[in-house]
Amino acid sequence: MLATIAIIIISVFMLLFAINHFFGNKDLYEKTSHIPGPLAFPLIGSAYLFIGDISSTNILQKISKVVYTYASPCRFIVGINVSVLIHEPEHIKTVLLSSKTTEKHAIYDFGKVWIGNGLVTAPRDVWRVHRKLIQPAFVPKILHSFVAIFQKTSILLVNEWAGQVDGPEFEVYSYLIFTSFRNICESSLGMPVTTKTKPIEQYIEACERVFEMAALRPTKPWLHSDTIFNMTPKSKIFYEAVKYLKSFTMNVIEERRNYLKSESFGNEDEIEKKTFLDLMLEMADNGHFTDEEVREHSDTMITAGYDTVARVNCFTLLMLASHPDIQAERTRPSDPGHTRSIKPRGQIFRRAPGSTLNTKSPTFTGVTSVFHVDRGNSVGRYPLTHREQNISDKL
Template identity: 25%
Template sequence: MLLYASLVVLFCVYFYLKKSHNQINLRKFPEPPGNPLLGHVSTITSTTRIINNVSQYIENYGKTVTLRIGPTFFPVLRTLVTTDYKFFEFALGGNKVLTKSINYQFLRDWLGNGLLISDGDYWKRHRKILTRAFHTEVLKDFVSVFESVGDVLIKKLEKYDGKPSVDVHRLITLCTLDIICETAMGTKLNVQSGENSRYVQSVQQMCRIVIERALSSIKFLNCTFWLSNDYYIQKSALKILHGFTLSVINSKRNKTVHGETKRMAFLDLLLKVSNDENVLKIDEIQEEVDTFMFEGHDTTASGICFILHCLANHPEEQEKVLQEQKKLFGIDKNPIVTCSDLQDMKYLECVIKETLRLYPPVPVIGRLTTADVKFDDCLIPKNTNIVFFIYGLHRSAEFFPEPEKFKPERFQNFDSAFPYAYVPFSAGSRNCIGQRFAMLEMKSVISKIVRNFEIKPTLPRHELQLSVEAVLKSVNGIKVTLKRRN
């Protein structure tokens, strides 16, 4: 069956490959040994092997390597994978490689032409409009949502006080999904209370399918994707996801927001721009809301979970975070927290940044060349897929002494001479538009947990098994022990 599917794939891409004969230029970059027929997907067989395999390729063959899907003489796709700082600086800091890579197209059925995937003038226009939704004054109003939803999380965590361990991943993911839904759409999803479980399940299914399509010769192309069971799972999931967001939009679109003094959600702001300036259609608004929902909850949940893991295993750093909280709020575990308070949590910010260095929620990002580009005396041909291995760059001793150690202090005086060495939110013109939102949300949730609980490692100590899915996760969960503070 696998051989048959591979032959189908080869015939489907034949004419595409005739136009891409200049891929031979990529042979200037070393290619690690791979299966003659299947390429490197025969080695990277699961999401849990991506980090180790790619790290070994980089260590053994150089900072930039060529990987392929398909046979040596007739590849479906060749991809450059890099941890080269100069390459990061060239591509992310310039304007010659702005188009997202081919793998992002697996998200198109869900997110349409939203900000994550779109490019060209369409992307520039939407980026300019959406930037308004992340203005400082807007973010200040979102803090109350972070805090109220976080209070529900604390109630959930109280059930695990003194127990040997708790896997925080699901609890944190439900919390961030509630936050993103209320801030993005102004609607309470209440997933922490067990409501809207079908929506949660659909989000999780789509996140899994997106990454697995990149690792499967059958699922990779649309013309063969329908042969897999995931095609039908995706259809069902998208019906639920799109149906929910569309129903919320329709319930709000006729409401005026002119002169409104109450907090406005991301959706309210987009509808206001659409009504005032007539520049966004309803389907465009839905695509951007779906994009924000996708990008905004799973990445933040990943970050928070790994922060808890790091604090559990580094009690001295956790104590410094706690003392900073006491300096701000005294012994009050549940103070009224403002945006200014969150901004004053300087040491916690260092802890967050150091965790995102070691465990970047988005460990790889991709771009596609839309024309021949010259880099470092080498011509990279049009239609080349480029993967920037952020996880690998973040652990480079060249930029981070003792890179495997958790040292938040390194960010108290971080040398900005190499701005593209630390890119947890990407960089350049296509950086994450919601990074300030994410930082405030993580500070709110983490500070609330630290004020209420001492976070300890489990016995025996829980060892992470990292997996590159839509975001970085641990397939065996992220387990800690919680002890209620007196």
């Protein structure tokens, strides 16, 4: 009985909030009314399109269908949120180059408990200041110095795959994720990774748990509220993973800070090739960043540097396996006069019959950007991407 009363009270409050927000957004509805899009009803918008299956896979497919049905741009309203979907390259270029589209959508708030105000999640005012401060870490001279690291880890990856030649199909994701992690740790944090130790395995596993939950919550409206989410069993797993990720990064930062102050550091090559973390710590010593901000940007760098690269590489290998003619073209020597002999080996990557991307690998249905318009007439952008969940959807 009490549970029924509680549900009724919560439902009434949610309805009142929706009605208030709807009329508060009335001006935005009218301003975007000339943009074509699926039929939208009061309060629910076009949410009826998702009836029957609210998994992230189905939601992405439905939104993709809207994108391919209507010309760019098109209006898409879900509940009380007004979004504009664009997929024409020129439209995307125009919006991305605008200084008015740097504000993040509220969906990024789900990751703030971990990476706080890192560049991916930071509000506009913080993003502008921090981006200018961090920019020197990405000058071409520094980036070019990483090539040797990438070459070294690529050779290690090829050697690891050598044992799989002429063997059965195998999962490439675990190899690629570790190689990408090696790259970002050594190039940006100054932390060479030679073997997959237990702490590193735990870090990667913790990242997966956080990513899965961050992808799940946007598809479950009742989990948008932190209060409700914190009452679910999965929230404990999420916060434990976040706690481990933060402690891992803080340990790396402290070790690097101590090394920079030690007598071991100081040779000409190290001073010339300062890592991203080195520059962050230098600016922290000058009062530009707090230790927590250094941690937030470092976690953002690790995440963006290894997870995204590994998934794109998975997708690239799938495409090469699906198009043997392109694969053959890409594996030919580009310079006929080169000194190193490359023996033809036929098709290096083959796609297993009936195979698809593993649930941990990326799934793409096109290049689309979503721009959310809020009541203050600011525009927040977020990419239309998809990540399969391994965790239970029964929340």
